[in-house]
Amino acid sequence: MQYMLLVYRSEAKYKDATKEQKAETFAAYAAYTEILKKAGAFVAGSGLQDSSLATVVRAPDGKPTVLNGPYIESREQLGGYYIIEAADLDGAIAWAARCPGARQDTVEVRPLMVY
Amino acid sequence: MSQGDDQSAIKTAEAVARRSYGKLVAILAARTHDVAGAEDALSEAFASALADWPVNGAPLSPEAWLLAVARRKMIDAVRRRRVSAVASGHLQLMAEELEATASLVPEIPDERLALMFACAHPIIEPGIRAPLILQTILGFDAQTIGSAFLVSPAAMGQRLARAKRKIRHAKVPLRVPDRADMRARLTAVLEAVYAAYTEGWSDPAGTDASLRNLAEEAIWLGRLIVTLLPKEPEALGLLALMLYSHARRCARRSPAGEFVPLADQDPALWDEGLIDEAEDLLVRASAFDAFDRYQLEAAIQSAHVVRRRTGATDWVAIERLYDGLCAITGSPVAAINRAIAVAQTRGPAAGLAALPVLALGSRLVEYQPYWAARAELHTRMGETAAAREAYDQAIALEIDPAVRRFLQRRRTESFGQYRTT
Numbered sequence: 001m002q003y004m005l006l007v008y009r010s011e012a013k014y015k016d017a018t019k020e021q022k023a024e025t026f027a028a029y030a031a032y033t034e035i036l037k038k039a040g041a042f043v044a045g046s047g048l049q050d051s052s053l054a055t056v057v058r059a060p061d062g063k064p065t066v067l068n069g070p071y072i073e074s075r076e077q078l079g080g081y082y083i084i085e086a087a088d089l090d091g092a093i094a095w096a097a098r099c100p101g102a103r104q105d106t107v108e109v110r111p112l113m114v115y
Numbered sequence: 116m117s118q119g120d121d122q123s124a125i126k127t128a129e130a131v132a133r134r135s136y137g138k139l140v141a142i143l144a145a146r147t148h149d150v151a152g153a154e155d156a157l158s159e160a161f162a163s164a165l166a167d168w169p170v171n172g173a174p175l176s177p178e179a180w181l182l183a184v185a186r187r188k189m190i191d192a193v194r195r196r197r198v199s200a201v202a203s204g205h206l207q208l209m210a211e212e213l214e215a216t217a218s219l220v221p222e223i224p225d226e227r228l229a230l231m232f233a234c235a236h237p238i239i240e241p242g243i244r245a246p247l248i249l250q251t252i253l254g255f256d257a258q259t260i261g262s263a264f265l266v267s268p269a270a271m272g273q274r275l276a277r278a279k280r281k282i283r284h285a286k287v288p289l290r291v292p293d294r295a296d297m298r299a300r301l302t303a304v305l306e307a308v309y310a311a312y313t314e315g316w317s318d319p320a321g322t323d324a325s326l327r328n329l330a331e332e333a334i335w336l337g338r339l340i341v342t343l344l345p346k347e348p349e350a351l352g353l354l355a356l357m358l359y360s361h362a363r364r365c366a367r368r369s370p371a372g373e374f375v376p377l378a379d380q381d382p383a384l385w386d387e388g389l390i391d392e393a394e395d396l397l398v399r400a401s402a403f404d405a406f407d408r409y410q411l412e413a414a415i416q417s418a419h420v421v422r423r424r425t426g427a428t429d430w431v432a433i434e435r436l437y438d439g440l441c442a443i444t445g446s447p448v449a450a451i452n453r454a455i456a457v458a459q460t461r462g463p464a465a466g467l468a469a470l471p472v473l474a475l476g477s478r479l480v481e482y483q484p485y486w487a488a489r490a491e492l493h494t495r496m497g498e499t500a501a502a503r504e505a506y507d508q509a510i511a512l513e514i515d516p517a518v519r520r521f522l523q524r525r526r527t528e529s530f531g532q533y534r535t536t
Contacts, residue, residue: 088287090296
């Protein structure tokens with residue numbers, strides 16, 4: 001079964017981080033991704049660019065309207081995601097707990113739809 | 116087929132339903148994570164049993180018979196639905212299991228604990244965990260659970276269905292967690308069982324048959340957990356705690372139905388057998404040297420029942436145990452009980468000082484025992500005005516008429532010496 005791990009973090013806090021801290025975070029994520037891959041749990045994943053680069057698009061009558069900014073304004077923003085393969089929810093939770101995002105920020109675990 | 120055989124087949128079915136319901140649901144749902152589907156299939160299998168057994172006689176292994184029929188019903192149900200790749204995988208596995216078990220009378224494993232852990236999984240909202248366990252392990256219907264937890268049956272049914280959907284769609288595992296997760300997860304299971312017990316206990320008059328049943332069912336679940344996890348000290352502690360309170364159930368009301376506080380209860384009315392069993396459990400638990408909430412609460416109960424042998428309550432021990440409980444739980448309820456113990460060891464003024472301070476917006480304002488304790492301590496101090504005010508608050512908050520009458524009596528007594536009635 002596949003699960004999505006959504007990493008929420010404060011962009012403001014991240015911007016204030018020192019160069020070393022940023023490099024450390026990057027290395028932690030790289031190592032985590034590597035372990036996911038080695039375990040055969042990795043399906044997909046990426047960090048997301050700053051939410052100020054987001055646009056919201058709606059086209060109710062086929063006519064698109066585009067608004068700048070993320071859909072939800074909040075103190076913490078979606079900063080990245082993984083899609084992983086796990087035996088069950090506890091397996092996914094165990095992976096989420098090892099994610100660097102769980103230590104510093106917040107990770108939401110969502111089961112993917114089964115078609 | 117004679118009437119007697121009919122009756123005995125039905126009795127067998129009922130007995131199996133009582134004893135094996137949760138066991139069979141757990142096995143049926145283990146692979147599919149579909150608790151609701153398992154319950155449906157099982158209830159169909161019970162219906163078949165009631166039709167078949169009186170005619171053909173009860174089978175040698177009723178559990179295996181029910182399991183086989185329920186599995187067939189589940190396979191049929193999956194076939195009726197749109198068959199996805201995942202589902203057909205299940206189908207094959209289930210069919211294979213069916214083949215494997217059809218030829219012999221299998222030893223049916225007890226997976227109820229795994230089911231309990233699924234029901235108390237962190238993804239399930241805490242308030243619905245106890246009802247869900249009652250339903251899946253004991254086969255309670257939403258009507259019964261709803262009335263026990265003061266929720267409409269329709270709303271309870273919806274919440275239970277939602278919880279089961281979560282188990283299925285998020286694929287909550289039906290297994291006993293490993294060491295790393297055990298502590299937190301077991302806490303949730305024990306909390307749910309204790310919640311069921313306290314719901315049952317909340318009917319002290321014992322008039323509501325369904326609620327009294329609930330306390331006994333919770334003890335039954337507690338025994339089941341201890342049987343399956345004999346080395347978990349908090350599981351032992353919880354069962355001991357429930358047995359101590361249950362031992363006193365007959366002493367809580369006078370023959371006339373009046374409330375009798377613990378201090379005035381006649382120890383002769385306490386159930387010696389249950390108390391002895393609780394003491395043994397507590398000793399077993401203490402061997403693990405991992406004291407926590409339930410063991411402490413059970414130990415407090417143990418210090419109270421010392422009175423049955425010595426005639427006196429060990430308030431010093433009780434105060435010390437409440438110190439520990441307050442430190443672990445930070446619970447204001449524990450703090451109130453501690454203050455009552457302090458009043459016994461060091462006098463009412465010290466007890467009043469030990470009562471938690473009412474912060475603005477504190478839930479304690481609505482907590483009857485807080486006001487009753489305050490009233491009692493003010494009375495002992497001779498502060499009748501303050502006592503009367505606190506009694507009024509307590510009386511206004513109490514729903515149980517017997518307890519209300521008791522508080523009213525105490526209120527009258529508290530200033531009786533200044534006034535003729």
